[in-house]
Amino acid sequence: MADQRMSDETRSKLMSLMPCASTGTYEWTPDAYMEKVGKEEEYIVPKDQWPVFTIRAMTTTEHAALRKTVLSRANFDKDKPQQIIDLSDMMHETVRKLVTDWRGIVDILSGDEYPYEADPGGGCLKEKWSRMPDTLKSEMFQNVCRMAGIVKMDGDDRVEMSKRGF
Numbered sequence: 001m002a003d004q005r006m007s008d009e010t011r012s013k014l015m016s017l018m019p020c021a022s023t024g025t026y027e028w029t030p031d032a033y034m035e036k037v038g039k040e041e042e043y044i045v046p047k048d049q050w051p052v053f054t055i056r057a058m059t060t061t062e063h064a065a066l067r068k069t070v071l072s073r074a075n076f077d078k079d080k081p082q083q084i085i086d087l088s089d090m091m092h093e094t095v096r097k098l099v100t101d102w103r104g105i106v107d108i109l110s111g112d113e114y115p116y117e118a119d120p121g122g123g124c125l126k127e128k129w130s131r132m133p134d135t136l137k138s139e140m141f142q143n144v145c146r147m148a149g150i151v152k153m154d155g156d157d158r159v160e161m162s163k164r165g166f
Contacts, residue, residue, distance in 0.1 A: 025056045025100055026147070030139050053140065054101040058148055066094055067150055091141040092134070097123035098144060 033050045036043055058066065073087055100123070105114040117125040129137075145151040 023057070025054050027052050028055050028140070028143055029053070030136055032135070032139070049104060051102060051104040053099055055095075055098050055140070055144065055147075056100050058098065058144070062094075062097075063148055063150075066145075066148070070145070070150055088134070088138075092129075092137040095137055095140045095144055096126065096129045097121075099124045099129070099140075 029050045029052050033045045034043065035045075069090060073083075073090075077083055096119075099116075100118075102116045102124075105116070106112065107114045114128075114131075117128050119125045123129075142151070
């Protein structure tokens, strides 16, 4: 059988519908950076200043563990703060281990680059990751779950990803 290649647009539309090799990586930019404002529809943050994260696909073992965790915690008690904290910690640790690099991340107070550092155990160094905003970590977790097919993407998600050039 011939090697089948497809456009990035077609690939993005197939996310969560096809397998994802655990040796691959992809680049991801948080949606918040793509917000537009005004009549001119200009980006709030200029496109050349968007951060880009390199995320690796999950291994089969990681995928199975995450799937089980997500399903087992789907009906947690929102009135028990510790359950919310535990779930949040699990989500953030999952994506920390999948981030293999980034560019365009700056320390907002100094304006200096916030360089990526790898953890010897895999993913981003925990100390570096702890300074990332929780909203970004949560959005990344949602993206990882969609990519892995744990959460089904709808047609609008796929079309939006193709517009972004995934």
